[in-house]
Amino acid sequence: MSRTIAPDAKAMLDTRGLYDGPTIHSMNPLLLMEKIIRERIIDSMYWKEQAWGLNAATLLDRAVDLQYIGGQYANQKPTAFICLVLKMLQLNPEREILLEYLQDEDFKYLRALAAFYIRLAWPAAEVYKTLEPLMADYRKLRLRTQAGFKLTFVDEFIDDLLTKERVCDIALPRMPTRAQLEDMDELEPRESLVSDVEEDSDEEVGEEGEVGED
């Protein structure tokens, strides 16, 4: 891997069809985000001012300052959170670095950021194995949407990442369900305490209907 990186996403996007950099899901990582939101991010002040010139270490300075998760807010303004997700797609941080972000206990928005990136970039079985343990993190998160602020929780956010198609206004890569991966022997059935609690509450949720659904 190269010792240096570009300060922004220009070179990585201006490939004239000849992209030969690192790939995620066999594609240019930046293309994992739809064009329209990607362009809004790149045109945003946050991207130009705050995300410019970051590497995986200095990105932490921004991540620990995050006040909320979310995709777009107000008049389709991209959140700092989603800008940093795109930045991470540009940086393509190593596995160990992402785990360092994810496992830190002090900064919950850093954890949310790493979880989101891992959901976008890692193979399905790895996503389940890495993110499921975070279902035991019940800390509050603020979610900013076009309609305003909402309260959510780390475990709820992780659950969304594992079960929904769109989170934070981003279409997530298609992923087999946990049951399908178990059938394909790519995943061991869950046996943790968390999984028991999950199964119990699943039944109850069925009656109440999809509360958190849009």
Added chain:
Amino acid sequence: MSKPKGVYDNAATGDTSFRRTWDRDEYAHKAAERQAQEAKERKERYEAKVAGKKYLPKLDANINVKEFDDSKMVEARRDRIRLDENLNKVQIVPFGSTGGRRGKGAGYYCEACDLNFTNSLEYVEHLNSKQHLQATGQTDIVERATLEMVRERLQWLKQRKRDQNRAEQFDLAKRLAERRNIEEEERIERKERKRVKKEEKRREKLKANTNSVNLDDTQDRDATTMARMMGFEGFGSTKQR
């Protein structure tokens, strides 16, 4: 060579920013400081190199982010670019000064390139441009972070958070204690005033009822009231100041 920090010093100043008013002495002083700092870093970097180690800026919980300067490579901005300085201010626009033009004008001025920008986005784009980076002795190459660099940065941020929390808690505890002291004092004063008033009332009543009371008794009562007012009595029930 100027440091990336120079980038942030270029924000347009007050509403008379089209007049060149910078203080030469201060500029010289700043330049000297910067040179001393750079020399120190060069020395440290050289020593690290001689020792066969990678140069890492000193990690110290007490230093602020500004003092992180590990290479001539582009780094993340350490401060917010001051873009709101001229917001909501009526500005005198010199004739012919529009965005991206030579010379100072209203809006954002880049000293290094002698260019003026009317909007903040254009100004930041300029700061990111090869032209500007070249003019300020920077490159647009960013060093890729290693796991060690990430760990170090994270530890530093965690320490900073702990220090901030501790400072806040200390501050809060101090303020609460002060508040409690004030309230306690007020409470005691209120109590004393009440007691004195009650005593006076009782005394007047007594006076009215028994005009022929013996002198010693009155003196006794006076003494008791005095003692109470001075706080000699009731040490057991009220807190000492």
